[in-house]
Amino acid sequence: MKGKWVCACLIGGLCLLPIRMSVPFNNHDVHVNVEGREQGLDLGLTLELAEKGIMKGVPVRLGDVYRDEMINEWGEAGETRQKDGSYFAAYPSRYIYIGYNKAGVFELRSEHPDVQKLSSAMVLAKLGNPAEIRKTKRETMYIYRVGKHELNILFDQETDRALYQAVYSSELKEKGEYFLEIEGDSLALTESDRNRMKKWRKEIEAFIQRSPLMFSANGPNRKQVALTFDDGPDQTVTAEILDTLQQYEVQGNFFFLGSQAAAYPQIVQKAYHGGHLIASLSYDSMNLTTLTEEQVRLQIEEAAREIESIIGESPTIFRPPYGELNNKIVGILSDKDWHTVLWSIDTLDWSVHTADEIIRNVKRYVRNGDIILMHSHAEQEKTAEALPKILDFLLEDGYEVVRIDEMLGLEAYED
Numbered sequence: 532m533k534g535k536w537v538c539a540c541l542i543g544g545l546c547l548l549p550i551r552m553s554v555p556f557n558n559h560d561v562h563v564n565v566e567g568r569e570q571g572l573d574l575g576l577t578l579e580l581a582e583k584g585i586m587k588g589v590p591v592r593l594g595d596v597y598r599d600e601m602i603n604e605w606g607e608a609g610e611t612r613q614k615d616g617s618y619f620a621a622y623p624s625r626y627i628y629i630g631y632n633k634a635g636v637f638e639l640r641s642e643h644p645d646v647q648k649l650s651s652a653m654v655l656a657k658l659g660n661p662a663e664i665r666k667t668k669r670e671t672m673y674i675y676r677v678g679k680h681e682l683n684i685l686f687d688q689e690t691d692r693a694l695y696q697a698v699y700s701s702e703l704k705e706k707g708e709y710f711l712e713i714e715g716d717s718l719a720l721t722e723s724d725r726n727r728m729k730k731w732r733k734e735i736e737a738f739i740q741r742s743p744l745m746f747s748a749n750g751p752n753r754k755q756v757a758l759t760f761d762d763g764p765d766q767t768v769t770a771e772i773l774d775t776l777q778q779y780e781v782q783g784n785f786f787f788l789g790s791q792a793a794a795y796p797q798i799v800q801k802a803y804h805g806g807h808l809i810a811s812l813s814y815d816s817m818n819l820t821t822l823t824e825e826q827v828r829l830q831i832e833e834a835a836r837e838i839e840s841i842i843g844e845s846p847t848i849f850r851p852p853y854g855e856l857n858n859k860i861v862g863i864l865s866d867k868d869w870h871t872v873l874w875s876i877d878t879l880d881w882s883v884h885t886a887d888e889i890i891r892n893v894k895r896y897v898r899n900g901d902i903i904l905m906h907s908h909a910e911q912e913k914t915a916e917a918l919p920k921i922l923d924f925l926l927e928d929g930y931e932v933v934r935i936d937e938m939l940g941l942e943a944y945e946d
Contacts, residue, residue, distance in 0.1 A: 572645050572646065572649070574654065574657040574658055575657065575658075577682065577696065578658060578675060578677060578682050579677075580698070581675070581677050581680055581681070581682040581698045582677035582678045582680060584680055584698060584700065585639075585698070586627075586639040586641060586698050588625075588627075589627055589629075589639050589641075590603075590604040590605065591604075591629070591636050591639070592636070592639075593635070593636055593637060593638075593639065593680060593698060593699075593700045593703060594634070594635045594636060594700070594703060594743070595635050595636050596635055596636075596741070597618075597620065597629065597631035597635065597636050601620070601629065605622060605625070608620035608621055608622060608629075609621050609622060609623050609624070610623075615708060617630055617631070617632040617637070617704065617707065617708060618630070618631055618632065619638075626641055626642045626643040626644070626646075627639070627640070627641055627642075628640040628641075628642065628695075630699075630704070631707075632703075632704070632707030632708055633706075633707040633708075633710060633740050633743075634703045634704075634706040634707030634740070634743040635703060635707065635743065636703070637699065637700045637701075637703035637704040637707060638697055638698070638699045638700075638704070639697060639698045639699075640695050640696070640697040640698075641695060641696055641697070642694065642695045646693050646695060646696050647692055647693055647694065647695075648692065648693075649684070649692065649693040649696075650686075650691050650692060650693075651671070651673070651686050651691055652691075654673060654684055654693075658675060658682075661673040661674050661675050662674055662675060662676045663676075666688075669687065669688055669689065670685055670686065670687060670688060670694070671685070671686045671688055672684065672685045672686070673686070679700060679702060680698060680699065680700050681697075681698070681699045681700070681701070682696065682697070682698060682699075683696065683697045683699050684696045684697075685697075702940065703743060705751050705752075706743045706747075706751075707743070708752075709749070709751055709752040709900065710736075710739075710740060710748075710749070711748065711749040711875040711898055711900065711901065712732070712736065712875070713732045713735070713736065713748065713873075713874065713875055713876070713877060714875065714876050714877070714892075714895075714896035715876050715877035715878055715879050715892045715896060715904075716879065716892070717879035717882045717883050717888065717892075718883075718888070719879075719882040719883055719884060720879070720882060731854070735748070735854060735856070735873060736748070738856060739873070742861070745861070745864065745865065745870065745871060746870075746871045746872075746873065747870065747871075747872050747873070747902070747939055748872075748873040748874060748875045748902060749875040749898075749900045749901055749902055750900035750901075750902065750935075750938035750939055751899075751900050751938070752899045752900055753899055753900060753931075754899055754929055754930055754931060755899065755900060755930065755931045755932075755933050755938055756897060756900070756901045756902070756903055756925060756930050756931075756932055756933070757784055757901075757902045757903065757932070757933055757934065757935045757938050758781075758783045758784065758903050758905065758918075758921075758932060759783070759784040759785075759786060759850075759872075759874060759902060759903060759904055759905065759935070760772060760783060760784070760785050760786065760905050760906060760907035760914075761786045761812055761850065761852075761904065761905070761906050761907070762786075762788060762791070762812065762816055762906050762907065762908040762911075763785060763787055763788070763791055763795075763798070763906075763907035763908055764785070764787055764791055764792065764795045764798035764799055764802070764907065765791065765795060765798070765907070765908050765909040766795055766798065766909075767909060767912075768907050768908060768909055768910075768911050768912060768914065768915050769785070769795070769798050769802070769907040769908075770798060770801070771915040772907050772914070772915050772918060773798075773801055773802055773805060773807070775915070775918045775919055775922070776805070776807065776918075777805060778919075779919075779922045779926070779932075781922065781926075781932040782805075782806050782807050782808070782932065782933065782934045783802075783807045783808070783932075783934075784807065784808040784810060784934055784935045785802050785807055785808065785809055785810065785907065786810045786811065786812040786850045787799060787809060787810070787811065787812060787834075787838060788812050788813065788814065788815065788816055788834065789811070789813065789814035789815075789830075789833050789834030789835075789836075789837035789838065790814055790815050790837075791908070792834075792837050792838055792841060793837050796841045799838065799841045799842060800841060800842065803841075803842040807934070808848070808934045808935055808936055808943055809838060809842055809844075809846055809943075810846045810848040810849065810850065810872070810935070810943075811831070811834045811835050811838060811846045811848070811849050811850075812834065812849075812850050812851075812852060813830040813831055813834050813851065813852055814829075814830045814831075814833040814834040814837070815830065816852050817830070817852060818852060818853055818855050819831075819851050819852065819855060819860055820855045820856070820857045820859075820860065824859050824862075824863070827859060827860055827863055828863050831849070831863060831864075831867075844943075844944035844945070845944060845945045846943065846944055846945075847867075847868070847869050847870065847941070847942055847943065847944060847945055848869065848870055848871075848872055848935060848936065848941060848943060849864060849869045849870070849871050849872070850871065850872055850873065851871070854873050854874070856871070870939070870941050872902065872935055872939070873902070874902045874903065874904035875898075875900070875901045875902050875903075876892065876893065876896050876897065876901050876902070876903045876904065877892075877904045878892045878893060878903065878904060878905050878914075878917075879892065880905050880906055880911060880913060880914045880917070881906055881910075881911070883913065885913065886913045886914075886916040886917035886920075887917075889905070889913060889914060889917040889921070890917050890920050890921055890924070893921050893924065893925070894924055897925070897928075897930070900938070902935065902938075905918075
């Protein structure tokens, strides 16, 4: 079992062996000399299923909640180990090992005897060159990237036989181990307002952790932040924010209302051509959870159409007004394959009395990977006033200010 767990750690980024090499695959690295075919395996099908996050015969897929599915089907694991916020569950009688964390299942690994009959030549003959190879002193891993996932096959160098194959998601692995609580406060809030805010934060944090492939509130644990601006555009505050971002040579993220975009298309174009991310915040500023499904769909689709008519691209990153979500909204967004982005720092700029209070929220709470919420409509002069000092602080402290699509590895617009 010890050797098997070391292998599991290698896939999961928790390698206990010294990595000697990690390079893109080169045609000259391996010479194929096929002496036979894979035994009882269809590697083409395995690769196809890996793109969907599936391994044949395993009742869960990548992103599923481990306990809800696996225990119902297969019972408790024979052994479970924990490392750095992730868990590895062993079903040795089935030759299956599963990695999971708060984001769900991130690895499905098979050590079936048929897998262990594979040689590197057999794999190369069937699947072609991998995107990357990684080597330790004793092992070589072939990494085939398929969509957001990987099919990884680890070989023993001495025998040239596979130790295992795994369907793996680095995104889920990283997400599940780094989740930020939503921070930010304002002295202007009443006790009732503050209690409602705390209740919403707990509920939405749980919501995000249940569906990490659809929702994000923060990025990975890197020295990066994303500045987001809701409810614009307008002709003065948004324009001033854009000028400041240009002066500091950083990019922002604008969640525009469709109705406001229609009123100020020139500001939308200025933001887009300035290299900033243009995302959607529905057509009107209203709580979508109070609407019918047809009304919600209309709000979402009309906003996207309006933005596309101005910049020539349709956004795929969405944020619901006030951060309010329910299963009805989730179903519509799921159909569209959009990604919903909330925030991990709320500056509460709409409630505070001075720009200094906005700045103080950022200075007090900022962490690696924070997504910071501000607003850019006509009544938010304090936000525009605070932005230069916020940028001075972040840049002097070594933070990179980035677009959300870069931070989260998302496509910003539809193809």
